[in-house]
Amino acid sequence: MLNRKSILLLSLFCWYCQLHAQNVAKNTIGIEMANIPSGKFYMGANDTRYGADESPVHKVVIGNPFKMSVTEITNIQYEQFDPAHKKMRGKGGFSIEDNEAVVHVSWHDAVAFCKWLSQKDGKTYRLPTEAEWEYACRANAYSNLNIGDKLPANMQKNQDVPEKILAVSLKVKNGKPNEFGLYDMHGNIEEWCMDWYGPYQAHEQTDPAGYKEGSYRVVRGGSHNTFVANVRSANRSALMPEDRNYLTGFRIVEVTSALPIATQIDNNLPLNQQKVKQEAFNWPKPINKPFFAEPIVYVKNPSCNQTQLYSHNHCPAITWLKNGDLLAIWFSTESEFGTEMSIWASRLRAGNKDWDEASPFYKVPDRNMTGSSLFYDKDSGTLFHINGVSAAGWWKNMMVTMRTSTDNGTTWSKETIIAPEHTMRHQVIAGMFKTNEGWLVQPCDAGPGGADGSAILVSKDSGKTWADPAISIDTPKFVAGNMGGTIAGIHAGVVQLKNGDLMAFGRANDIANGEGIKRMPMSISKDGGKTWAYSASAFSPISGGQRLVLRRLNEGAILLVSFTHHPLRVTKDKAGMEINGKKVYGIYAAVSFDEGKTWPVKKLISDGRERYMDGGAWTGAFVMDETNAEPRGYFAATQTPDNMIHLISSKNHYRFNLEWLKEK
Structure with a gap:
């Protein structure tokens, strides 16, 4: 028999059900x-x-x-x-x-x-x-x-x-x-x-x-x-x-009523899209003597924030444009896991000494935007922007989008989804390039972990369609000693060799050389990126907060920009690299003239002058001098038609040429 409390609760429940039934119909x-x-x-x-x-x-x-x-x-x-x-x-x-x-x-x-x-x-x-x-x-x-x-x-x-x-x-x-x-x-x-x-x-x-x-x-x-x-x-x-x-x-x-009328949005263009010159730039002839310019800062806080520029500015990409400008982009965020992450940009306009203030470049609202790439295809006059877009707040579940511009980034096409699955192998890395066959190759991280290796997306029709050549490989992850569908090391740099093979270097997945010493892994693909073979390179491994650059120079040589060591993960007496009989520390460049077989040129990215500098992001403050250069940072590079190499870290812009690298 029900007591008074039970009867009251049952009555309330019945009342709620009747009320719900009145308000709800199927x-x-x-x-x-x-x-x-x-x-x-x-x-x-x-x-x-x-x-x-x-x-x-x-x-x-x-x-x-x-x-x-x-x-x-x-x-x-x-x-x-x-x-x-x-x-x-x-x-x-x-x-x-x-x-x-x-x-x-x-x-x-x-x-x-x-x-x-x-x-x-x-x-x-x-x-x-x-x-x-x-x-x-x-x-x-x-x-x-x-x-x-x-x-x-x-x-x-x-x-x-x-x-x-x-x-x-x-x-x-x-x-x-x-x-x-x-x-x-x-x-x-x-x-x-x-x-x-x-x-x-x-x-x-x-x-x-x-x-x-x-x-x-x-x-x-x-x-x-x-x-x-x-x-x-x-x-x-x-x-x-x-x-x-x-x-x-x-x-x-x-x-029962018509859809309300939508309003017209006020499209205020960001600074990086304003007053962009369209005349083709008359590039000067290459300098035939060593050149190194004073490093300058390219990430500059806007004086009037229309959108938040956060404290963590990282993961850059850079390209030259036909009007003589340089365009750099990077992500800005509080947390690398955050949905607040957005892509910002700045221009170094032709003839100017300083970069513009930072301004918004690309953002899918409330989505993590990890990984960007820029590439100017001089053959077609097309500027490509490739970006990762998460489903939520982490870079594990990225899809890949693409925009193009034919007016130096003044206007952009509507973005298209070139890799629709929110999945791994889609974290975009700066370093897109064009092969001898005319294919576009876009490197990506193969997974969110530090040892997940890298992948590539390839377009054989000028960016209309893209595919991962190794997507059908049964064992795509890196396994030392095996052929696999994944490049050894994350944040990989990739180049095409003159014989058509692809060569890549990456961070982590280190491989011991014949003397048992761990070295940066080198990956070679003879089938367009479907499978890769692995071996120990001649270079020291790199680690957290560091990203290398690998690219072919206009002069035909291959350039590697990497780090002598990681300042927080090895003892001082085992760190560094000996160059020209001197122990040096930080970022250096190596040049190969024989398709990666040997690297006779190695040089610290420093002119020897003592400077107190800020690397931004994970790097922070450091002193640049005769034996020390930027110790960490995510680097990206482009080379303009005058053969000047433009290297950017998470905050700084370096300018030098091959003649300077070869100088003792």
């Missing part, structure tokens, strides 16, 4: 739709810890009531529209069961589903606008989450250590619904919205619908395998509308 394919009333709310957040794109907070009026699906669209619901999607169930270990949220759907897929369902039901279904989504999510709450400031443990799905991607259940109806009866508005999966992504406007708005055009569509709600901060009500993210990944699905709304 459509023809079993999607529960909740009634969302019209109203007003304050959209966004002013907490600068989470990024400037959430502010300013502004008043929004939702003028008409609508219905929203109680949960994200599930596999069983989506597959009534697209039965072929069933083969995607379980990809990567995610979304296996009928009642799990569907993932691996693009924005276009979600829109097509809404169109199909609208025709089927005779109603108007679409994706929610970003404003509708946040309004429905908050349900009158202004805390970080609509259920308070903390995400309950039973709703968390690997939110603490998302760099270790774990397969989790995406079953819908986790925890309690919000006041509007909606489940899973915080986490589970990200959800596509209707809008193009763009900055907020400060004035009061009624039924805003984003912008008329853009590059990325808004996604909301955060997901599994991302930090808790990403699942807040105000958090904004975005993706290319073609992107399909394991984090993203959608929910739908049913409306």
Whole structure:
């Protein structure tokens, strides 16, 4: 027999069920739709810890009531529209069961589903606008989450250590619904919205619908395998509308009114795209005597930040342009695992002594952007920009995008996805080059670990299509003594030899020489990068915070820029390198005139003058003098038509020529 307390609880439960039944109804394919009333709310957040794109907070009026699906669209619901999607169930270990949220759907897929369902039901279904989504999510709450400031443990799905991607259940109806009866508005999966992504406007708005055009569509709600901060009500993210990944699905709304009118975005060009000269530069004749210029800083904080330049500026790329400019890019972030990471740029304009201030270059909102590459193809007059884009906050799950410019970087093509899978072997490395056959080769790290080696993407049709030549190899990882599909060492530099082979050097995966001494690994491929053979090189290994350069010079020789040792990982008496009878420390250049067989030229990258310098990023302060050069840093290089070598670290720009390297 029930006691009074049990009767009261049962009555409350029945009351809640009746209320829920009044507010929720199923459509023809079993999607529960909740009634969302019209109203007003304050959209966004002013907490600068989470990024400037959430502010300013502004008043929004939702003028008409609508219905929203109680949960994200599930596999069983989506597959009534697209039965072929069933083969995607379980990809990567995610979304296996009928009642799990569907993932691996693009924005276009979600829109097509809404169109199909609208025709089927005779109603108007679409994706929610970003404003509708946040309004429905908050349900009158202004805390970080609509259920308070903390995400309950039973709703968390690997939110603490998302760099270790774990397969989790995406079953819908986790925890309690919000006041509007909606489940899973915080986490589970990200959800596509209707809008193009763009900055907020400060004035009061009624039924805003984003912008008329853009590059990325808004996604909301955060997901599994991302930090808790990403699942807040105000958090904004975005993706290319073609992107399909394991984090993203959608929910739908049913409306009786027309889609609100979008506004025109104000496209203010960043400094690196302003006032760019288009006249071809008349390059001077090469200097036939040694030349070394005073190092200068190329990463310069902007005097007026329109977007945050963070403290960790790293992973650069550089190229020359037909107008005589140099263009350098790098990532700027607080954490290398962070979704705040963005790509910045600066120009050294022809005839100028100093680099421009830094300005934004490329950013997919709320995504980790690890790895960039620039290459100017003088044959076609095309400037290529290649970049990694994560699904979440770590470089383990990158896809690869490409943009091109034919006007010295003044304007860029719409980016395309050249490697769509968010997976390993896609962390882009500076050092793209063109082979004798006219193929484009883009090095990438093969994995997120320090010993995962490197890979390449190859395009045989001027960048239209790209492929990993070793993707079908059964054992792609580096194994000493074996042939494999992976270059030994991460952050590899790659060149083509005159006989058509590829040669690469990398960091880690060190190989002992005949005397049992660990050396930097050298990898050779005779089949276009499908397989690689490994051997010990003549050079010392490098380690954390160090990235080498390997490239062919205009004069025909091969240039290697590397480090004598790692200053924090070996004892002083075993560090350094002897050059011309003198022990030296830091970054040096080596030159081979016989396709990598011997390296008769070795020189410390220093003119011998004593300077106090800052290397930025992991390097920090150091003294450059006769026996010491920059001890760490991620380096990249280009060589202009006047044969000047331009070498950049995480902060500094060095200029010298081959004659200087050969000088004793």
